[in-house]
Amino acid sequence: MKTKLYSIGDIAEIIIHVGLDKLMDDTIESLTAACLVFNETDYSIPARDGFNYTKPETGLLEWMPAMKTGDEVMLKLVGYHPNNPDRRGLPTILSTAMTFDTQSGHLSALMDSTFLTALRTGASSAVASRILASPESQNLGIIGAGAQSITQLHALSRIFDLKNVAVYDIDESVSNSFQERAKPLNLQGMQITACSLEQVIKSSDIICTATSVEIGAGPVFFDSGLSPGVHINAVGSDFPGKTELPYALLQRSLVCPDFLAQAIKEGECQQLEKEQIGPDLVALVKAESGYRAYQNSTTVFDSTGWAFEDYIVVHLLARYGQQLGCGREIELSCISTDPRNPYAFLQR
Numbered sequence: 507m508k509t510k511l512y513s514i515g516d517i518a519e520i521i522i523h524v525g526l527d528k529l530m531d532d533t534i535e536s537l538t539a540a541c542l543v544f545n546e547t548d549y550s551i552p553a554r555d556g557f558n559y560t561k562p563e564t565g566l567l568e569w570m571p572a573m574k575t576g577d578e579v580m581l582k583l584v585g586y587h588p589n590n591p592d593r594r595g596l597p598t599i600l601s602t603a604m605t606f607d608t609q610s611g612h613l614s615a616l617m618d619s620t621f622l623t624a625l626r627t628g629a630s631s632a633v634a635s636r637i638l639a640s641p642e643s644q645n646l647g648i649i650g651a652g653a654q655s656i657t658q659l660h661a662l663s664r665i666f667d668l669k670n671v672a673v674y675d676i677d678e679s680v681s682n683s684f685q686e687r688a689k690p691l692n693l694q695g696m697q698i699t700a701c702s703l704e705q706v707i708k709s710s711d712i713i714c715t716a717t718s719v720e721i722g723a724g725p726v727f728f729d730s731g732l733s734p735g736v737h738i739n740a741v742g743s744d745f746p747g748k749t750e751l752p753y754a755l756l757q758r759s760l761v762c763p764d765f766l767a768q769a770i771k772e773g774e775c776q777q778l779e780k781e782q783i784g785p786d787l788v789a790l791v792k793a794e795s796g797y798r799a800y801q802n803s804t805t806v807f808d809s810t811g812w813a814f815e816d817y818i819v820v821h822l823l824a825r826y827g828q829q830l831g832c833g834r835e836i837e838l839s840c841i842s843t844d845p846r847n848p849y850a851f852l853q854r
């Protein structure tokens with residue numbers, strides 16, 4: 507009874523074998539396919555919970571569980587510490603995921619999930635955008651140009667023939683470093699420009715907001731000057747009181763949450779009444795052809811981050827790990843020679 511450990515080095519090895527673009531494509535397709543067959547009786551996905559603190563610094567540690575009935579439990583722990591990049595040289599979002607065998611309760615796998623979180627957050631925006639944004643979209647706008655914005659660009663570049671990327675961050679040094687950070691991606695023929703918020707707003711067919719705006723400090727832009735059929739992936743609102751989009755915009759848009767029960771507490775949907783909210787991601791994917799009619803209207807994907815997305819990406823990575831022989835088996839748990847004697851492992 508060993509535990510499969512995937513360090514960030516193992517994940518890098520998998521990416522080298524699979525390729526970054528194929529991994530993103532597979533994540534987008536796996537998530538789409540999983541949404542198509544999703545049935546609430548097949549999964550148990552309780553609301554996430556966690557610790558929210560202001561000491562020693564503003565931060566959040568949350569647990570996000572998901573169980574496939576008769577299969578595995580996936581548990582992701584995710585931290586949000588917006589001072590990390592500047593004060594510690596660490597990502598704002600740090601995360602670890604684990605899976606448990608539901609027959610024995612044994613910890614079957616443990617993996618870094620910081621990259622996987624960014625990967626699946628990009629992929630879920632791509633799944634929603636493929637349905638809701640005009641397929642001719644060429645101009646992407648980024649508001650909040652930190653870690654998540656890179657996988658937003660990557661995922662959308664796999665679906666749309668993007669020509670221009672307009673980037674705005676409240677911290678100019680972050681906007682200016684975006685192009686360098688996006689270099690591992692295959693972005694030939696794409697013009698990336700750091701610019702003003704107004705330029706992003708007026709030039710974009712698709713906008714991704716991925717800011718660390720503080721609770722109560724939103725919106726990060728006003729409902730003025732946007733392109734008529736703009737699609738917005740609102741990625742940064744994921745906590746009670748933390749929102750990025752103006753109410754006026756939400757009111758006139760088709761707003762699609764990833765996970766309704768969570769979005770009304772933590773997402774842009776906090777600002778709306780239930781009857782103002784559109785289909786969730788699963789309903790959107792299942793009735794894709796009907797919702798394509800909104801491609802010339804203003805639409806919003808309210809992305810709060812759903813444990814189901816984590817379940818899918820963790821299993822995708824574990825499948826690759828298995829195929830490629832990546833990852834390491836370790837004896838982490840106390841597997842005793844006498845299951846009724848907690849000290850028996852000392853005699854081994």
Ligand SMILES: NC(=O)c1ccc[n+]([C@@H]2O[C@H](COP(=O)([O-])OP(=O)(O)OC[C@H]3O[C@@H](n4cnc5c(N)ncnc54)[C@H](O)[C@@H]3O)[C@@H](O)[C@H]2O)c1
Nearest residue numbers: 598650652653654675676677716717718719742809810811
């Ligand atoms: N929806 C999801 O599934 C999901 C997943 C991961 C992270 N997130 C959220 O996405 C957000 C971004 O995460 P990250 O990992 O990229 O963080 P990050 O710290 O790397 O980047 C956030 C950036 O937002 C900028 N910013 C803050 N306020 C702004 C404003 N008003 N206008 C423009 N820029 C502003 C900051 O300067 C920073 O560069 C966080 O709020 C995080 O909680 C959501």
